[in-house]
Amino acid sequence: MALPDSLSHDMQAWTASSQQHIFRQLMRAFSYPGRIETLATSGAHALTLTLAALIDRGSSLADPQNLLDDLTRQRLQTPLTVPERAHFVVADGTRPPAFTPALGSLESPEHGATIVLTVVALGVGTDCRLEGPGIAGSQSLAVTGLEPSWLEQRRSWNSAFPLGVDIILLDTIHAVALPRTTRITLKGTQSWAT
Amino acid sequence: MGYVAIRGGGRAIEGSHAAVENLRTAEGESGTPLSLASIEHQLRLLTSRILSEGGLYHPRLAALALKQMQGDTLEAAFALRAYRSTKPRLLETPLQDTSKMRLIRRISSAFKEIPGGQMLGPTFDYALRLMRLDLANESPEAFRKVAGSFLQNAAVEDLPDSFPKVLDALRNEGLLPPLNTTARQAFDITREPLVFPVPRSAALATMARAETGSLLAIAYSNMRGYGDVHPTIAELRVGYLPVMLPHPVTGELTEAGEVLMTECEVVAMYEGNANDGPPVFTLGYGACFGHNEVKAISMAILDRALQKGMRDGPANPSEDPEFVLLHVDGVDSMGFASHYKMPHYVTFQSDMDRLRTTQKKNLASQTTTATRAPA
Amino acid sequence: MNSEYELPQDEAAYSFGFLDEYAKREIRRCVLKAISIPGYQTPYASREMPMGRGFGTGGLQLTLALIGPADTVKVIDQGADDSVNAVSLRKFIEQTCPSVDSTERTAEATLIQSRHRIPELPLEEAQVLVLQVPYPDALVVVEPSEARRKIMHGEGDYSRLLTKLYEDIVQFKEITISHRYPTRINGHYVIDPSPIPRYDVPQLHHSKALVLLGAGREKKIYAVPPYCNAEPLVFDDVPFRTEDFTDAKGQRRACHRCGATNSFLDEIIGDDDAQGLDKTWQCSDADFCRGQRESSRVMAAQLA
Numbered sequence: 001m002a003l004p005d006s007l008s009h010d011m012q013a014w015t016a017s018s019q020q021h022i023f024r025q026l027m028r029a030f031s032y033p034g035r036i037e038t039l040a041t042s043g044a045h046a047l048t049l050t051l052a053a054l055i056d057r058g059s060s061l062a063d064p065q066n067l068l069d070d071l072t073r074q075r076l077q078t079p080l081t082v083p084e085r086a087h088f089v090v091a092d093g094t095r096p097p098a099f100t101p102a103l104g105s106l107e108s109p110e111h112g113a114t115i116v117l118t119v120v121a122l123g124v125g126t127d128c129r130l131e132g133p134g135i136a137g138s139q140s141l142a143v144t145g146l147e148p149s150w151l152e153q154r155r156s157w158n159s160a161f162p163l164g165v166d167i168i169l170l171d172t173i174h175a176v177a178l179p180r181t182t183r184i185t186l187k188g189t190q191s192w193a194t
Numbered sequence: 195m196g197y198v199a200i201r202g203g204g205r206a207i208e209g210s211h212a213a214v215e216n217l218r219t220a221e222g223e224s225g226t227p228l229s230l231a232s233i234e235h236q237l238r239l240l241t242s243r244i245l246s247e248g249g250l251y252h253p254r255l256a257a258l259a260l261k262q263m264q265g266d267t268l269e270a271a272f273a274l275r276a277y278r279s280t281k282p283r284l285l286e287t288p289l290q291d292t293s294k295m296r297l298i299r300r301i302s303s304a305f306k307e308i309p310g311g312q313m314l315g316p317t318f319d320y321a322l323r324l325m326r327l328d329l330a331n332e333s334p335e336a337f338r339k340v341a342g343s344f345l346q347n348a349a350v351e352d353l354p355d356s357f358p359k360v361l362d363a364l365r366n367e368g369l370l371p372p373l374n375t376t377a378r379q380a381f382d383i384t385r386e387p388l389v390f391p392v393p394r395s396a397a398l399a400t401m402a403r404a405e406t407g408s409l410l411a412i413a414y415s416n417m418r419g420y421g422d423v424h425p426t427i428a429e430l431r432v433g434y435l436p437v438m439l440p441h442p443v444t445g446e447l448t449e450a451g452e453v454l455m456t457e458c459e460v461v462a463m464y465e466g467n468a469n470d471g472p473p474v475f476t477l478g479y480g481a482c483f484g485h486n487e488v489k490a491i492s493m494a495i496l497d498r499a500l501q502k503g504m505r506d507g508p509a510n511p512s513e514d515p516e517f518v519l520l521h522v523d524g525v526d527s528m529g530f531a532s533h534y535k536m537p538h539y540v541t542f543q544s545d546m547d548r549l550r551t552t553q554k555k556n557l558a559s560q561t562t563t564a565t566r567a568p569a
Numbered sequence: 570m571n572s573e574y575e576l577p578q579d580e581a582a583y584s585f586g587f588l589d590e591y592a593k594r595e596i597r598r599c600v601l602k603a604i605s606i607p608g609y610q611t612p613y614a615s616r617e618m619p620m621g622r623g624f625g626t627g628g629l630q631l632t633l634a635l636i637g638p639a640d641t642v643k644v645i646d647q648g649a650d651d652s653v654n655a656v657s658l659r660k661f662i663e664q665t666c667p668s669v670d671s672t673e674r675t676a677e678a679t680l681i682q683s684r685h686r687i688p689e690l691p692l693e694e695a696q697v698l699v700l701q702v703p704y705p706d707a708l709v710v711v712e713p714s715e716a717r718r719k720i721m722h723g724e725g726d727y728s729r730l731l732t733k734l735y736e737d738i739v740q741f742k743e744i745t746i747s748h749r750y751p752t753r754i755n756g757h758y759v760i761d762p763s764p765i766p767r768y769d770v771p772q773l774h775h776s777k778a779l780v781l782l783g784a785g786r787e788k789k790i791y792a793v794p795p796y797c798n799a800e801p802l803v804f805d806d807v808p809f810r811t812e813d814f815t816d817a818k819g820q821r822r823a824c825h826r827c828g829a830t831n832s833f834l835d836e837i838i839g840d841d842d843a844q845g846l847d848k849t850w851q852c853s854d855a856d857f858c859r860g861q862r863e864s865s866r867v868m869a870a871q872l873a
Binding site: 017019021024055057108134135179 | 637
């Protein structure tokens with residue numbers, strides 16, 4: 001179903017067909033962690049596309065760094081709360097984490113948060129190696145602009161499976177998923193470059 | 195556009211639809227199609243049941259569901275529930291006040307006299323269950339004669355618009371705990387699954403649209419001794435609740451319409467007060483769409499039983515929230531009972547394989563004495 | 570009721586895929602968590618559908634939340650596209666999802682909804698398999714209370730289930746579970762893989778495709794991610810055995826239509842065979858059988 005040309009890319013993210021398409025890409029991203037999905041081909045930002053596809057008033061959101069504009073927040077209709085409790089947290093991956101997200105419980109691990117992290121670029125930069133479910137052998141992923149303390153914190157948050165958090169990395173048009181089951185190691189002795 | 199061609203399975207399904215319709219119209223030339231208004235009025239208690247089990251207040255659609263499903267209450271409630279499931283949610287109503295109900299029936303077993311009086315209203319409770327053969331060949335003239343007669347001599351101006359709640363008198367005397375006036379967010383069972391332990395609002399919502407017979411059976415078990423609610427009905431009322439909704443512009447609460455509903459408040463054994471005050475009676479609450487007293491009473495008894503079970507741990511099935519709440523929904527239970535009719539030959543093949551292997555092993559480990567393999 | 574009231578004849582148009590967008594997004598959020606916690610039964614609200622609970626509403630809700638115009642959908646029941654329930658579900662999907670193609674060919678499908686079988690043809694990364702689930706919980710056979718089961722799952726405590734399997738072995742010299750064989754995913758959660766035969770369980774192990782499992786009545790969605798361990802529970806001295814299709818002479822039975830000796834077979838008792846003496850066997854997977862017959866025809870033509 002082609003979108004009418006008259007719809008600006010501003011509105012595209014809010015259509016049912018766009019959300020279905022984006023969701024399938026995100027589902028592939030989670031199924032095959034580390035593989036980069038190209039989300040936006042028409043100007044809408046990957047962050048808006050991702051949130052519009054996933055959340056609404058049935059979920060909850062934290063945006064402690066005000067990465068979303070008022071119009072987007074309004075359209076999402078998602079109740080805002082603190083990052084310690086939100087189902088979805090939007091954060092700037094170039095800065096270190098400043099909160100401890102919900103990790104879920106033994107009986108309800110799905111209450112562990114989904115963290116949507118914006119980085120500078122996916123596919124270039126510091127190399128890491130990923131292993132785990134969804135990955136045959138190992139998978140390489142290059143990222144620019146991810147503060148290393150995110151990976152350290154993640155290791156600590158996810159140390160007691162099934163508790164943990166699941167992360168979506170986004171640049172302006174790409175998405176990569178890091179479910180809590182994925183094991184990440186930095187390649188060689190490279191340090192992170194922003 | 196690629197589609198799979200219709201073959202045997204598809205033709206069988208089409209044939210089954212035709213057979214169903216054929217039975218519905220079996221009267222042929224001498225038959226008249228049922229009108230929805232007739233179902234809604236002349237089978238009003240059946241329609242009430244579908245309203246409450248479907249969870250959607252739309253008497254005309256409930257009547258349609260009954261007509262379509264040829265009187266099967268489980269299928270009709272299912273059809274209404276499925277229809278409801280696709281309707282957009284416009285808003286959530288604020289708390290409605292049932293003391294504002296315009297009553298057609300109101301009784302209390304706890305007291306002989308109550309403010310406003312006991313009103314028997316339309317009930318079969320004190321009717322003799324003798325077959326009324328005069329209804330067998332009711333003529334349209336006889337029907338219309340009865341229809342006109344009821345209100346002719348009624349003294350309309352004697353009746354107040356609404357009646358106070360009996361429980362308020364008990365509360366004023368301190369025999370019941372004070373009403374909790376802080377309105378909490380009700381659990382929405384249509385948007386969230388039940389993950390135990392659940393709050394009381396989830397239990398009430400589940401029971402409000404539960405299948406009547408299922409609720410009755412479990413409540414009956416409590417009445418007979420698998421439990422100790424020992425209820426007295428403080429008040430049972432049937433009537434039309436005005437539905438107050440915020441005006442879209444001014445926000446002022448305005449009457450948008452009314453729903454027929456049944457409400458039952460039951461007083462049970464007293465227990466220690468949570469705040470270390472004097473002991474008080476405990477309360478059970480039941481309410482549902484339409485006129486369905488057995489359901490409201492059963493629900494009130496189970497509400498009390500479940501509250502006890504949630505607090506002290508269940509001592510019998512009617513006090514166990516998981517047991518009660520997961521087995522009273524007619525749509526779920528009927529669907530699963532019916533699913534056994536679907537093909538299961540692959541799983542059965544797997545079962546046969548297991549049994550054959552086990553029998554072979556059994557036979558192989560026999561001694562020289564020949565014995566029969568277990569059946 | 571207002572006696573002048575007329576029932577509105579025009580139905581509000583159903584959205585694409587029947588479910589409203591809130592229902593779809595809720596399912597989608599649930600799916601992503603299910604993939605992130607392999608084998609964990611993730612709860613969701615589960616809308617009523619126009620077909621009965623027990624008839625695949627869980628699988629259907631998954632399909633409708635995932636499906637888009639680019640998809641080609643295949644629906645099977647017991648391996649057959651023509652089975653009554655598969656026909657009914659497929660018709661519903663076709664009606665509510667205009668512009669979606671449907672197919673009987675496994676290789677052409679992007680989305681496969683199935684009851685009780687995994688297709689014989691190994692799936693590819695571009696495909697998603699949705700399995701219909703009546704009982705999502707492998708522990709239900711030893712513990713009726715869901716609240717207690719959740720704790721056992723969280724702690725990875727399957728001792729009571731293993732005890733039950735052991736007791737079977739002591740009594741029957743076999744693990745008697747036939748279908749719904751408890752299978753451990755990613756070394757943690759043990760799932761009920763739905764009533765697929767044991768024959769199909771190995772297909773879950775390191776599949777290229779994502780497998781989603783939906784229970785509508787029980788309101789749970791769970792997942793077996795691709796390239797993930799899926800290990801049926803066994804004991805060291807009692808190996809996992811799939812269904813046995815060897816005849817009395819020890820020969821593996823073949824499908825009487827296509828000759829395959831490597832597929833799950835249906836046992837057919839003929840019309841004239843009241844005593845069951847003259848059974849025939851044929852592939853349960855209708856598309857697999859067709860494919861075998863086609864390639865035999867092609868080969869025969871080439872040799873001719």
